[in-house]
């Protein structure tokens with residue numbers, strides 16, 4: 001069972017310095033409320049937290065986190081530090097299971113089909129609304145009041161969806177993200193009205209802010225996994241054993257027949273728990289009190305979340321030795337800073353999964369590239385060839401894109417840079433790879449002479465690898481020029497941003513809003529990535 005979508009442990013010894021919008025507004029009252037969470041977890045809810053671990057302020061994120069205490073003793077690799085009974089976890093199962101608390105659908109939903117069509121996090125929004133505004137008890141754990149956990153949740157998010165359009169444009173200086181947040185806002189508003197239309201009158205007071213809060217809690221605190229079967233049920237096996245014994249003892253049949261019967265029970269159980277859910281591509285999204293306090297680190301995750309089938313519980317265990325007085329980190333998956341800022345409210349420095357999405361090739365300034373490549377026009381008809389090969393990106397307008405995207409699809413947590421996450425087919429630069437190899441291929445074809453193109457059989461597909469050094473040089477100059485122009489189009493330089501960040505973080509007055517601070521960090525990371533890609537193309 002994995003945190004969104006994979007847990008990675010790396011041995012890189014560099015800690016990414018991050019700060020979160022959300023964390024920057026962690027108030028002292030929240031800190032106080034959180035102190036009640038540990039007692040509640042241990043005494044009332046049956047959550048086991050190792051004596052070596054505390055929920056306290058995280059130095060890296062500036063908010064709350066799970067930190068080993070100052071006992072001077074290392075927590076060994078493989079130690080289970082938190083165990084949460086599954087009955088206490090909140091889950092939403094797709095495609096059809098919905099919230100595990102049957103009361104959510106039974107009492108609050110009138111049109112189940114519409115509700116089921118909503119993405120997991122908007123189903124969670126209704127679940128949160130029920131717990132927060134109607135009753136803090138879950139059907140599965142009727143005797144446990146979840147209020148202390150609800151009180152530990154952040155009440156305010158300052159992710160870009162809360163910024164106005166001008167702030168997004170000015171602070172982020174990055175069209176791809178501005179458009180992505182706009183699509184998120186439109187589709188979440190759509191989901192909100194759908195939710196209102198399918199719910200009973202008990203939900204009529206749910207405001208857009210309630211909905212947004214629920215979605216954001218879900219997106220920033222849930223982990224997901226393919227395992228969705230039932231938990232291990234020892235009764236089934238004990239009862240089978242009993243039947244086999246009786247069957248044989250009463251001479252109702254041979255031992256072989258009894259064993260065949262027992263084998264069928266075993267197979268059905270395995271099918272039901274492991275095979276059928278995989279076959280139907282079921283996916284469960286889970287939020288676990290206390291485990292949801294674990295912060296993320298792409299480079300240095302030291303813990304992992306797992307579902308314990310036989311104990312029917314969720315556990316957090318260390319994956320490497322953790323010194324005392326050190327925060328535990330998990331990995332939320334291979335998230336770019338776009339995803340981290342948009343859905344979690346923070347930015348990771350030198351994030352190995354970071355990407356930059358430039359405008360699609362069709363929007364590049366071809367005249368400028370021709371000039372940079374020696375002032376000779378690229379042969380005519382080449383762009384049309386690239387277009388037919390699907391290498392220029394889409395030609396839809398923003399409005400057309402917005403309406404062509406199915407509600408919720410573009411904001412699934414696994415979107416990455418799929419067509420939904422990159423609907424205009426923008427050129428992707430990534431820290432790991434540099435510029436998308438398909439774009440270099442397209443540029444080789446674009447800059448090729450008529451002879452080179454003829455030699456390649458007039459096929460763009462034959463430019464997948466270098467054709468000759470001169471063509472390669474030009475293709476790289478074209479790519480570099482476009483990226484340099486992208487960098488030059490920003491209203492501030494990397495140096496100016498760094499200076500601004502230094503001034504703001506060292507100033508006691510704290511003039512900047514936390515979200516603006518976050519935006520400066522974000523654009524520094526984006527500009528660093530552009531520069532790195534330019535260097536790679538030298």
Ligand SMILES: C[S@@+](CC[C@H](N)C(=O)[O-])C[C@H]1O[C@@H](n2cnc3c(N)ncnc32)[C@H](O)[C@@H]1O
Pocket residue numbers: 018019020021022023058060061062063064065153154220221222292293294295296297343344345346347
């Ligand atoms: C699962 S919660 C972790 C607990 C959270 N720190 C809290 O106080 O409730 C996820 C949120 O923690 C924060 N966070 C997680 N990892 C972070 C990091 N490396 N740097 C900054 N903030 C982080 C983000 O605000 C994110 O939305």
